[in-house]
Amino acid sequence: MLRHKFSVFIYVLIGLAIVGLAFNMFTDTASFLLNLVVMIAIGALIYGAVYYFFLRKRMPNDLKKYKKAVKQSKVKYKQDKLAKKSMSQATRKQAPLLNKRKQSKERATHLRVIEGNKQKRKNRASF
Structure with missing residues (x-):
């Protein structure tokens, strides 16, 4: 009954506003x-404030894990990059062709696998 009175009040208020x-x-x-x-x-300012303070900072769980992994890899391999730069500058002068081949074959082993929503493989033999 309280809900019915409340909805009638809202309709009367909207009618008077119109x-x-x-x-x-x-x-x-x-x-x-x-x-x-x-x-x-004023509506745009209120929406902008709500978006800026509350909605903008929401991130999906996968994105949080990705940013955490990137941050960890930057911390872990920060010193290695400095050493590689100095070594690579010296080797570039000696053998630029060999250096290009190594760069194309190297893999980024410092990246971390993030668990995602993977669908289970269906057993095709059961069909």
Whole structure:
């Protein structure tokens, strides 16, 4: 019963607002348009604030794991990169062709596998 009274109250409130807007539109159009622009601007500011503080920071679980893995790999291999740069500059002067071949065959072994939503393989022999 409380819900029914509440919904009736909301409908009456919305009806009065529509009547007030229509009356304001026909009697003083300039102030109506100004009020409309101000209401839209305030709504946009409120939406922007809610988005900036609450909705923007949400990340899917996979993205969180990926960022964590990238951060760990940067910390772990920070010193190795500096050593590789100095060694690679010295070897480039000696054998640039050999260096290019090694770069194409090297794999990024420091990357971490992130568990995802993998579908189970169907047993095709059972069909």
